[in-house]
Amino acid sequence: MLRTAFTKLVGVEVPIQLSGMGSVGGPELAAAVSEAGGLGVTTVAGLTPEAVEARLDEIKHHTRKPYGANFLIPLVQPDAVQAAARKARVVDFFWGFPDAELVRLVHKGGALASWQVGSLEEAVAAEKAGCDFIIAQGIEAGGHIRGKLGVLQLLAQTVDAVKVPVLAAGGIGNARALAGVLAAGAAGARMGTRFLAAEETNAHPDYVRALIAARAEDSVRSTRFEVTCPLCPSTHGVLRTAVEAADALSTETVGEWHHPDGVRSIPRFGGAPPNRQIVGNIGAMAMYAGQSVGDVTRIQPAGEIVRELVEGAEKLLHRTAASVA
Numbered sequence: 001m002l003r004t005a006f007t008k009l010v011g012v013e014v015p016i017q018l019s020g021m022g023s024v025g026g027p028e029l030a031a032a033v034s035e036a037g038g039l040g041v042t043t044v045a046g047l048t049p050e051a052v053e054a055r056l057d058e059i060k061h062h063t064r065k066p067y068g069a070n071f072l073i074p075l076v077q078p079d080a081v082q083a084a085a086r087k088a089r090v091v092d093f094f095w096g097f098p099d100a101e102l103v104r105l106v107h108k109g110g111a112l113a114s115w116q117v118g119s120l121e122e123a124v125a126a127e128k129a130g131c132d133f134i135i136a137q138g139i140e141a142g143g144h145i146r147g148k149l150g151v152l153q154l155l156a157q158t159v160d161a162v163k164v165p166v167l168a169a170g171g172i173g174n175a176r177a178l179a180g181v182l183a184a185g186a187a188g189a190r191m192g193t194r195f196l197a198a199e200e201t202n203a204h205p206d207y208v209r210a211l212i213a214a215r216a217e218d219s220v221r222s223t224r225f226e227v228t229c230p231l232c233p234s235t236h237g238v239l240r241t242a243v244e245a246a247d248a249l250s251t252e253t254v255g256e257w258h259h260p261d262g263v264r265s266i267p268r269f270g271g272a273p274p275n276r277q278i279v280g281n282i283g284a285m286a287m288y289a290g291q292s293v294g295d296v297t298r299i300q301p302a303g304e305i306v307r308e309l310v311e312g313a314e315k316l317l318h319r320t321a322a323s324v325a
């Protein structure tokens with residue numbers, strides 16, 4: 001197995017962290033990634049402290065291995081952060097300038113704090129705020145994109161500037177890409193798109209089929225899907241077909257989200273990705289996808305995806321080391 005500063009710090013077996021991915025991720029997927037040796041993460045943004053604890057208990061029901069909770073700064077509540085820190089090994093933040101008080105709350109609860117950043121300035125601030133590790137997100141990512149640099153350039157800048165472990169995020173979906181960022185100094189990789197076709201995903205089946213059919217060049221950078229989006233204005237990594245389908249619509253709604261507490265309409269260019277609880281014109285919804293979408297070729301168990309990535313990366317790194325010795 002690949003051992004890095006990240007795996008030693010967090011207590012996991014392999015240098016892979018799952019992206020939060022909102023409602024299309026979920027506790028079952030997070031638990032499966034953790035059980036396979038990585039760090040499974042679920043989004044708890046906007047939840048009450050009680051709901052945060054319940055969400056994390058769902059993960060704990062399926063695995064005794066470390067897992068994480070992801071917060072989005074526009075929706076963060078200190079009480080919810082404290083609740084997460086009592087349950088999760090890692091509390092993860094995104095979409096805001098690093099905040100030392102939030103990091104303090106995480107450490108007070110006994111968890112590690114991480115921050116996904118989009119610039120060198122944010123990376124340095126995250127270390128100064130006390131974060132235990134940092135995620136450098138490149139523009140190859142799916143979903144909401146924080147910065148303006150490719151992952152390798154931002155990774156190189158960040159690794160040289162901070163002392164804490166740095167993970168790479170954006171466009172990493174195969175063993176060669178994982179080996180590449182590890183060779184470039186990353187302590188691991190944060191991945192989302194590749195896991196959307198895992199058996200344990202909560203992504204809508206039509207969304208999964210669209211990902212499998214897509215190539216890397218079908219992931220485009222767009223500012224659309226900004227309606228009812230708390231992280232907007234933002235650039236997103238999304239499937240080209242989704243933008244085109246939404247553009248072609250004449251209706252102002254594309255479907256409905258069936259929550260346990262009611263039904264919510266999904267507006268055209270709404271920011272919510274299509275999960276299994278959503279019905280309607282799925283192809284015209286926010287089908288977020290990074291440039292690693294070309295690596296999504298079939299539905300697989302999350303554990304199988306983790307093994308495929310890690311075993312392949314390990315072989316490549318050994319082969320490369322032998323060739324330059």
